[in-house]
Amino acid sequence: MSFTDRIAQGLESGWNVTDGATLTENQTVEADVVIVGTGAGGGTTAEILAKSGLSVILVEEGRLYYQKDFKMDELTSYGNLYQEAMSRTTKDGAIAILQGRCVGGSTTVNWTSSFRTPEATLNYWGQRFGLEALSPEAMAPWFEGREVRHSISPWDMEPNLNNDVLRQGCEKLGYSWQIIPRNVKGCWNLGYCGMGCPTNAKQGALLTTIPGALDHNARLFHGLRAERLVMNQDRIEALQATAMASDGITPTDVQVTLKAKHFVVAASAIGSPGLLLRSGLPDPYERLGKRTFLHPVNASVAQMPKRVDPFYGSPQSVYSDEFNRRNGVGHNDADHAVGYKLEVPPLHPAMFAGVVPGHGDTQAKDFAHLPWMQSVIALLSDGFHENSPGGTVSLRDDGSPMLDYPITDYLWKGLRHAFYTMAEIQFAAGAERVRLMHLDSDWYSSWADAKAAIDNLAMVPHKVRLFTAHQMGGCGMGNNPKESVVNGFGEHHHVSNLSVHDASVFPTSIGANPQLSVYALAARNSVRLAQRLQK
CATH class of the missing domain: 3.50.50.60 (FAD/NAD(P)-binding domain)
Structure with a gap:
């Protein structure tokens, strides 16, 4: 750790910081x-x-x-x-925020x-x-x-294997990829x-x-x-x-x-x-x-032959805009499919448990393989097409905000295409088996099997595990x-x-x-x- 903490230093020097929990009477401040x-x-x-x-x-x-x-x-x-x-x-519980x-x-x-x-x-x-x-x-x-x-600035250390799988798969398939710029100074590459x-x-x-x-x-x-x-x-x-x-x-x-x-x-x-x-x-x-827009995200998880340790190292260091650019971010033409950016998430145990379907013995078996797991995510570029109008923020009875975000057929089509892309990339990078983050998905041991399964997956709320970190x-x-x-x-x-x-x-x-x-x-x-x- 650094020897001087900016916040601790500032508090000691007399910053004007008030913890609401310490207030005992009403006040007016200007x-x-x-x-x-x-x-x-x-x-x-x-x-x-x-x-x-x-x-x-x-x-x-x-x-x-x-x-x-x-x-x-x-x-x-x-x-x-x-x-x-x-x-x-x-609002419907279908997208984690x-x-x-x-x-x-x-x-x-x-x-x-x-x-x-x-x-x-x-x-x-x-x-x-x-x-x-x-x-x-x-x-x-x-x-x-x-x-x-x-x-x-662009991350100047070697990507961890979790991110490098995305690079390897893109290179094998002729897709573009780049290094992600990060806002860090003296990073220890811990991954947390x-x-x-x-x-x-x-x-x-x-x-x-x-x-x-x-x-x-x-x-x-x-x-x-x-x-x-x-x-x-x-x-x-x-x-x-x-x-x-x-x-x-x-x-x-x-x-x-x-x-x-x-x-x-x-x-x-x-x-x-x-x-x-x-x-x-x-x-x-x-x-x-x-x-209101979310970059709705779906994911696939692969088991790799080499130990990945997806919980260590810079969480995100490689990305691909191949399908963002190809499908047209900024295009509103009727013929344009939704664009999506490909990135990699870290897989810490609690997050892994929350995202990967299954419980009991099934989950225990998946957890045993966690150090060999790798994941790719697709961030859909919503809002550029008439069939991607976004969601609506309204108020609950207690005044707290909630977001209703219907997934349109246009977006479901994009999510299915993203499943194809992510699984193909993982198999191209040497994955032993791949699973889509979908309740009906099994583990697939070949790209052909995964593709056939994706063809028939029901693209509906709650079946597809969706999340977002971008509101x-x-x-x-x-x-x-x-x-x-x-x-x-x-x-x-x-x-x-x-x-x-x-x-x-x-x-x-x-x-x-x-x-x-x-x-x-x-x-x-x-x-x-x-x-x-x-x-």
């Missing part, structure tokens, strides 16, 4: 800007605004966990660091893959949503700036990124922009749930928030009122629409919570208020002092892991916001 959420968008915004001299308050429902808390233990980490203790799903709930948000628990928004996606946004100002050329300096800030980095190598918001903001007198409330924004005419007057008990999930009776000149919502593609819906903000064209949309941006919630700078069309700075503003998915896209867009929009507020 600042120039209140930011809801401390992930990629909230952290970036806080640092830029605080450095510009504005007073900033950060609000995080999750708790502050840092190096001392990251024990490389799955069950504790999933319970502490993820939304709904990693049991969040879509992996999403951070802690200071730093999902940047604290992601697998560090950092891609620029594909040029085809940015060009499509310009053509379809009037966002020509977000052209690849205009965004390039913002990507470059965030790559420096978060130490993003999803449980919080125990060596402080991961350069997410927790160790970069959040400390940067706190060093410039920002104030952080963690364990504080944003309940609703209170309107007065066309402006927000205050944020009403509830303190959470030390368990992180039980609300207390303590209420905190936060007043500001400007409010930035960066609470995720599920949390941000949820907050705006709870607040009853103007939504004359009913766009709020609509067009996008719900507060989509665009020039036309009739089909969007915010403009290209994240400024709300109908509320004069409200901005949204997270992946919820994406009008489609992006066809790549989203954290760098959020960093760059939030940086661009925060610089403009700082200039606007200083005037």
